[in-house]
Amino acid sequence: MALNKRRFDALIIGAGGAGLNAAIQLANTDARVAVVSKVFPTRSHTVAAQGGVNAALANVLPDNWHWHMFDTVKGSDYLGDQDAIEFMCREAIPTVYELEHNGVPFSRLDDGKIYQRAFGGQSQDFGGAQAARTCAAADRTGHAILHALYQQNVRARTHFFDEYFAIDLIRDDEGAILGALVMEIETGEPLLIEAKATVLATGGCGQVYRTTSNAHINTGDGMAMALRAGIPLMDMEFFQFHPTGIAGRGMLITEGVRGEGGYLVNRDGERFMERYAPNAKDLASRDVVSRAIVTEVKEGRGCGPQADHVLLKVDHLGEEIVSKRLPGIRESGRIFAGVDAAHEPLPVFPTAHYVMGGIPTDPYGRVIVPQGTGEEVVPGLYAAGECACVSVHGANRLGGNSLLDILVFGRAAGLDVIENLQEHKNHRPMNESSVEAAMARLTRWDQKGEGISIRELRDEFRKTMEDHAGVFRTEEIMGEGVEKLKALRDRLPEVRLHDHSKVFNTARVEALELENLFDTGIAIAYSALMRKESRGAHSRPDYPDRDDTNWMKHSLYFREDDRMDYKPVRTKPLTVETFPPKARVY
Amino acid sequence: MAKASLRWQCRRGMLELDFVLERYLDRHYDAADQTEQGLFARLLSAQDPELQLWILNGVTHPDPAFQPLIAKIRGI
Numbered sequence A: 001m002a003l004n005k006r007r008f009d010a011l012i013i014g015a016g017g018a019g020l021n022a023a024i025q026l027a028n029t030d031a032r033v034a035v036v037s038k039v040f041p042t043r044s045h046t047v048a049a050q051g052g053v054n055a056a057l058a059n060v061l062p063d064n065w066h067w068h069m070f071d072t073v074k075g076s077d078y079l080g081d082q083d084a085i086e087f088m089c090r091e092a093i094p095t096v097y098e099l100e101h102n103g104v105p106f107s108r109l110d111d112g113k114i115y116q117r118a119f120g121g122q123s124q125d126f127g128g129a130q131a132a133r134t135c136a137a138a139d140r141t142g143h144a145i146l147h148a149l150y151q152q153n154v155r156a157r158t159h160f161f162d163e164y165f166a167i168d169l170i171r172d173d174e175g176a177i178l179g180a181l182v183m184e185i186e187t188g189e190p191l192l193i194e195a196k197a198t199v200l201a202t203g204g205c206g207q208v209y210r211t212t213s214n215a216h217i218n219t220g221d222g223m224a225m226a227l228r229a230g231i232p233l234m235d236m237e238f239f240q241f242h243p244t245g246i247a248g249r250g251m252l253i254t255e256g257v258r259g260e261g262g263y264l265v266n267r268d269g270e271r272f273m274e275r276y277a278p279n280a281k282d283l284a285s286r287d288v289v290s291r292a293i294v295t296e297v298k299e300g301r302g303c304g305p306q307a308d309h310v311l312l313k314v315d316h317l318g319e320e321i322v323s324k325r326l327p328g329i330r331e332s333g334r335i336f337a338g339v340d341a342a343h344e345p346l347p348v349f350p351t352a353h354y355v356m357g358g359i360p361t362d363p364y365g366r367v368i369v370p371q372g373t374g375e376e377v378v379p380g381l382y383a384a385g386e387c388a389c390v391s392v393h394g395a396n397r398l399g400g401n402s403l404l405d406i407l408v409f410g411r412a413a414g415l416d417v418i419e420n421l422q423e424h425k426n427h428r429p430m431n432e433s434s435v436e437a438a439m440a441r442l443t444r445w446d447q448k449g450e451g452i453s454i455r456e457l458r459d460e461f462r463k464t465m466e467d468h469a470g471v472f473r474t475e476e477i478m479g480e481g482v483e484k485l486k487a488l489r490d491r492l493p494e495v496r497l498h499d500h501s502k503v504f505n506t507a508r509v510e511a512l513e514l515e516n517l518f519d520t521g522i523a524i525a526y527s528a529l530m531r532k533e534s535r536g537a538h539s540r541p542d543y544p545d546r547d548d549t550n551w552m553k554h555s556l557y558f559r560e561d562d563r564m565d566y567k568p569v570r571t572k573p574l575t576v577e578t579f580p581p582k583a584r585v586y
Numbered sequence B: 001m002a003k004a005s006l007r008w009q010c011r012r013g014m015l016e017l018d019f020v021l022e023r024y025l026d027r028h029y030d031a032a033d034q035t036e037q038g039l040f041a042r043l044l045s046a047q048d049p050e051l052q053l054w055i056l057n058g059v060t061h062p063d064p065a066f067q068p069l070i071a072k073i074r075g076i
Helices: A017-027 A065-075 A082-101 A141-155 A221-228 A286-298 A319-325 A327-337 A401-423 A432-446 A454-468 A475-490 A506-530 B003-009 B015-029 B034-043 B048-056 B064-074
Strands: A004-013 A033-037 A116-123 A130-135 A159-162 A164-171 A177-184 A190-200 A239-246 A263-265 A310-313 A346-355 A366-371 A374-383 A553-558 A563-568
Touching (some): A004 A221, A017 A033, A033 A164, A033 A190, A065 A082, A065 A116, A164 A190, A164 A506, A221 A506, A239 A327, A454 A475, A454 A506, A475 A506, A506 B003, B015 B048
Antiparallel strands (some): A116 A130, A366 A374
């Protein structure tokens, strides 16, 4: 049967904040825009971002974009590109006002200006007093943004392909991107979408880990598509973990619990944080608490039948205080762990939260790859949001900068596509061999017979990632992990589907997602093994210090031969002086 | 609505909702009567923050007909 085809000026894959903000720029022009999303757009993971968006509006306390830039550079542990960070912090201000005009109901001050709350890592005057920089729409900022942008896109006649799964990018022999092969989940039918420009906005990849706070949809689809198209992933070793997720499930338990007097114990009932951080104890920094928990489990002092977690106690506070001050945590414990925190301790383990790395782009969202001694743009390809790496977060991300990243660079990508379309009025010729390769990825799952189940290999893979590329990173642990992951990857061709039906065959989607998990997870494991220093979220007991002489550079992982390359950090901002690296002390 | 389609509708923007909705689908959906199955399909059409309020935060659904289903989804 002939392959169905559609043509658009621009194709956007992913309908979270980045994708929708790129789409709305384009939809307000004459461009024909398609947005492909595997779930209904307002069910994208942006909806889980409840905190807010940083912008130096100075509505509550004095502020300016240059202070915001300083905090972001410092937070990145000097791995962020200072030109991109300056761009983001300057653009934050018009981006927030544009959202306001697009109908996002930001919380207000009495004088009608947008309310701004203070968050950790925000300072006035380059490291001085606390700043208040985060704009929020009550506690549902992510949803408010998604909802407003979706409505605006519908009004502007953006064409939505809801519940379509992107299989692979299509490219010509020169490496230009021509669109993508996608599959309608309801019917299982493939569709070729040709586009003059394609924007990857598929979000993060937390599902590579067994314990993650990410939704099930976060399987690194765009990152893996880029890898398969020969594009490297940048700085994938930098993954934020939160110390207390519900064990085996991943849902976040806020740090506020320990602030209210909650503490961690091991199987012997020992308050083990006293050994790791005698002063700060349970309120030590995230990486210290995360590593302490994993050390307790590794050394056999974990709790539960599998001895695979520790316990977070709040029951000593008494039922009245738990109900009054920690009602959400009590509900979470009951719903997700079957535990009433007012009477029993909660099982917890570090949970994977946010990936700083991704598809390398410039500040206009254009995907860039090494070429000779420099870099070049991949014609027709853009990336924005968590799947991309501009890089503004470097080795660690500040609170309130993730929504900002997706909005600023989604918008920038959309605006650059508009310019690009002025110069490229015609579609490039289709490349049938690339289409066939993408189709083969889909039809591979038609193979019948006995084999390994998706769940079996996925569970083993995610556990291996957690044990060998998680918070505890030594040469020995990670080296062993890479070998195990490669051995698991060799078993991928043995995986078989038992259900070969076409209609809403979610197992087929999960199979395609499994391949994406492998590609992105192995990128993380390799990049982490190779970086022999501790910086930001990448913490190695065998190389405990930051090494600016040898490692102030970006990692690039290529799928072909699992090859690594590196490129320098861009330390020169656009208009201001460089912030030179300093010890990162808060 | 077919169960396979419902399974995809259980894919949400928040892990918390993924977990409780799929748990209900796997443990209770098949044994539920048609009325409850219909209510579940209708519930899935709500926005994530609404589901969060009713299921995770325990806020009462404006339509009392949904309360027994929501209690089952909460699984407490």
